[in-house]
Amino acid sequence: MESNYLTAYNKGWDDLKQKKPEDIAKAMEVTYLSDKRQFIVPHFHENYIVDCKQQSIKKEADGTDPGTGASILIIQYLTFFQTNAILVNKWVSLKEIPNGGMLFYPAFHEECIVGLTKAFGHRPAFLLECAKQLAGQPASFGDASAVFEVFPKIPLCVVVWQGDEEVAANATILFDPSIEHFLHTESIIGAGGYLAKRLIKLAVPEIQRGHFF
Template sequence: METNYRIAYDKYWQDIKKMVPEDIAAHLDVTYLKDTRQFIVTFFDKEYFVDYDTERIYGKVDGRVPDINAAIIILNYLAYAKPPREGDNKWVSLKELPNGGMLFYPAFHKDSILGLVKAFGHQSEKLLECSAPLGGVSVEFGDASAVFKAFPEIPLCVIVWEGDEEVPANATILFQTSIEYRLHIESSIGLGTYLASQLRRRAKLS
């Protein structure tokens, strides 16, 4: 595990262990198994054990360990657990998220959005095919779009517009405004980047 990732991984575990596990489970749509000291967390339609004692994360069904980016996002989700906040929940671009969304958007656009344009901008129907294994559900935006539950309380929406001779193809990833209270801004960005990379990988395989 690379040093920066290890620092983040260890930090979030330290944060989690300062909290009461039952409080985390009370604030999030997760299960805490008191006997085995494990959380069960659903991430993109797949359940993971998050083991409090061994500090390991692995698939409930297949035992597979998620990649380090996904693991850090899962830990941040648990470490950020707070009572739900009421308010309007609307779809917004990363640019509209506070605490650095606008600052980080150019890199996010380059690393994630342009990859979606390349993968689906001239074959938008493949987006829905590639979305299904991640729990994506078709919605009526653009030429093709899908909503994903990264976590039960954190949806993301991917939209693709096909291009032609006159108009270039385009794509976006939208977040709900409540993500500000659910994840650190860097983990929100990491979540969008993770989803884009998973969709691109499936597009190459299909």
């Protein structure tokens, strides 16, 4: 694990010790098993076991490690919140997220949105095929869109508009405004980037066969 990721990961475990497990479970809609000192955290509709004694995170179904990016997101989801906020049930761009969303949007666009546009902009329906593999549910935006439950209180929506000879293809990732209470800005960007990379990875083999770029 690279040093900056390791620092964030270790800080997450330190932050976890400072909060009451029962408060975390209630605020973030996860399960806490006090006898085992374990949290059960749904992540893309799969449960992950956060073991406070072992300081480990494993997928409940097969015991596999979720990887560095997902592990950091999971532990930050458990530790960042300050209030018991609720979903607003509306969608906004990263540019509308306070405390840096506008500032970081150009890099986010280059690293995430451009890839989504290339992967799905000329075949929007393919987004829905890939979304199913991450338990994404169809939505009604653009030419194709899907909502993903990254965590119980963090939905993200990916939207694609099809391009043609006159109009360029486009894509975006939308957030519920409440996310500012559940993750800091870097982790909000990380969550969007993590979803984009997973979708693009699912799309790549089919793109290579069909030449959809």
